[in-house]
Amino acid sequence: MKKRKKRVSSHPVSSIQNHFPKFTITTLGCKVNQSESDAMAHQLKNSGWHPVHPKEKADLCIINTCTVTQKASMQSRQAVRKAIRSNPGACIIVTGCYAQTEPDEIDKINGIHHIIGHGDKSKIPDIILSEEEAPYPRLIRQNILSEHNFEQTPAPVSGNRTRPFLKIQDGCDSFCTYCIVPYARGRSRSMPIENVLENIKQLKQAGYHEVVLTGVHLGAYGLDFSPKTGLTELLHRIGDTHPMGRVRLSSIEPHELTDDIIQLVAKADIFCHHFHLPLQSGDDLILKKMHRPYTRSLFKNQIIKINELLPDAAIGVDTLIGFPGETEKAFENTYSLIAELPVTYLHVFPFSARKGTPASKYPQPVDSKTIKARCKKMRSLGQVKRKDFYKKFTGKPVEILIEDKRDKFTGLLKGITSNYMPVHVNGDDNLKNTLVQVRIEKVKSDKKVLGAFY
Numbered sequence: 001m002k003k004r005k006k007r008v009s010s011h012p013v014s015s016i017q018n019h020f021p022k023f024t025i026t027t028l029g030c031k032v033n034q035s036e037s038d039a040m041a042h043q044l045k046n047s048g049w050h051p052v053h054p055k056e057k058a059d060l061c062i063i064n065t066c067t068v069t070q071k072a073s074m075q076s077r078q079a080v081r082k083a084i085r086s087n088p089g090a091c092i093i094v095t096g097c098y099a100q101t102e103p104d105e106i107d108k109i110n111g112i113h114h115i116i117g118h119g120d121k122s123k124i125p126d127i128i129l130s131e132e133e134a135p136y137p138r139l140i141r142q143n144i145l146s147e148h149n150f151e152q153t154p155a156p157v158s159g160n161r162t163r164p165f166l167k168i169q170d171g172c173d174s175f176c177t178y179c180i181v182p183y184a185r186g187r188s189r190s191m192p193i194e195n196v197l198e199n200i201k202q203l204k205q206a207g208y209h210e211v212v213l214t215g216v217h218l219g220a221y222g223l224d225f226s227p228k229t230g231l232t233e234l235l236h237r238i239g240d241t242h243p244m245g246r247v248r249l250s251s252i253e254p255h256e257l258t259d260d261i262i263q264l265v266a267k268a269d270i271f272c273h274h275f276h277l278p279l280q281s282g283d284d285l286i287l288k289k290m291h292r293p294y295t296r297s298l299f300k301n302q303i304i305k306i307n308e309l310l311p312d313a314a315i316g317v318d319t320l321i322g323f324p325g326e327t328e329k330a331f332e333n334t335y336s337l338i339a340e341l342p343v344t345y346l347h348v349f350p351f352s353a354r355k356g357t358p359a360s361k362y363p364q365p366v367d368s369k370t371i372k373a374r375c376k377k378m379r380s381l382g383q384v385k386r387k388d389f390y391k392k393f394t395g396k397p398v399e400i401l402i403e404d405k406r407d408k409f410t411g412l413l414k415g416i417t418s419n420y421m422p423v424h425v426n427g428d429d430n431l432k433n434t435l436v437q438v439r440i441e442k443v444k445s446d447k448k449v450l451g452a453f454y
């Protein structure tokens, strides 16, 4: 950081030592960030802290930031300012990907006590209790690119999620030309297989029925071990030991989704019938410029394979719209590929140049108006695909895991099927966090799926 801007007059610990200390964590970004926030919350609870709703005043506010796009960085800064405004006198900690990559930008905001990079997040309970009198904000950040150890965080057994996220892999070695993530999270590193199984077991013992295995680059799981192992090996062990009712996989790169994994998901009833593949572009030239090591045709074959073996599976796809050099024809290649395949939902991201990445300097940028229009077109396609998929199940029986929170508009219970369909049912609170059988009654025009008990 260039210079210390301002010394916060009182040490924040003095205001939190003598009473019932309360904390909030605001999380931006992906499932990995959310999983890490859950782990931080678990640690803080074990250290005597009490979680409160973000609208309540807290003594400690942690903002776990994201920087995947310019918008995410901006939203992270907004969240920091909001926490400072709403919690006068609180200890303010900023961590996560934005804190790791651009601490100088965060330092411009007055009122922060600690800016903590990825390598030290798990030390937060100790850091806030350290009596060290330092000018604030204190920057605690390692060179993440030299980190080789997987940071073991506790299983998120006390989180408030019905379907907890378990981070089993962190970092990425791929350096796609548009992506800031390897600079924010460092090299790929994984949780040992035995620890994954133990963590899932602990979650089961704590009463959970589903766990979502997450990672920054899940397909690289285990490749950092010596001898190497892989995601396929881990999933076979999970299939054999059956440590939990349901196991869901988060995003897997198209070229890393092996036939073995698809067959295993089809055969072993523990795995949710749900795949998520980051395509980004359906144009081979753009894929090459992105440094994505697969082609349109490989992606197409993967989706067809999944659909043949698991016709009921949800297949989610990420697209990145407006990469430099994306012509109308290149965009249409992405659009037509998605349109023709049995994809069931889309996540559409506008390209956003990230400082320090090769693509931020590429020629032929696409103007923002065009990016917006293409995103809109792609999102509309996603809505149609989603609705068509849901409609296929009308009249059919499904099993849903009822979530802890009711739908805020209808007050109905909401459950998720193995194939990622949210189903709304009328029922009592005692059904929360249970697996129940319902029948799909109808799909409303707003895509809300209504179910009924038999």
Ligand code: SF4
Binding pocket: 172, 173, 174, 175, 176, 179, 180, 181, 182, 216, 217
């Ligand atoms: S695979 Fe590419 S897009 Fe995904 S995290 Fe790694 S560098 Fe980023």
